[in-house]
Amino acid sequence: xxxxxxxxxxxxxxxxxxxxxxxxxxxxxxxxxxxxxxxxxxxxxxxxxxxxxxxxxxxxxxxxxxxxxxxxxxxxxxxxxxxxxxxxxxxxxxxxxxx
Numbered sequence: 001x002x003x004x005x006x007x008x009x010x011x012x013x014x015x016x017x018x019x020x021x022x023x024x025x026x027x028x029x030x031x032x033x034x035x036x037x038x039x040x041x042x043x044x045x046x047x048x049x050x051x052x053x054x055x056x057x058x059x060x061x062x063x064x065x066x067x068x069x070x071x072x073x074x075x076x077x078x079x080x081x082x083x084x085x086x087x088x089x090x091x092x093x094x095x096x097x098x099x
Contacts, residue, residue, distance in 0.1 A: 038075060048095060057088035064092025 047065070050058045056078070063073040067089075078085045 060088025065096035
């Protein structure tokens with residue numbers, strides 16, 4: 001008899017655990033994780049030799065150079081968080097600006 005009570009109690013505990021999960025109500029916006037940062041992609045070669053500079057500096061320089069040439073390119077999150085990218089972007093704008 002106690003084995004049956006134990007099985008019923010175990011079944012009840014398992015089923016009541018499922019009752020605590022609430023599904024997303026219809027019409028409610030689904031929560032999405034924040035977007036992942038863009039992967040590093042080597043930019044096209046700029047008009048100067050950047051060997052020896054960190055990859056994020058080179059990426060920033062390429063984006064800054066593209067911006068100076070008329071195609072607005074800036075990774076705002078990386079610009080705010082990565083000093084190498086920010087410095088490279090500023091240098092790229094300055095170097096590639098039409099004179």
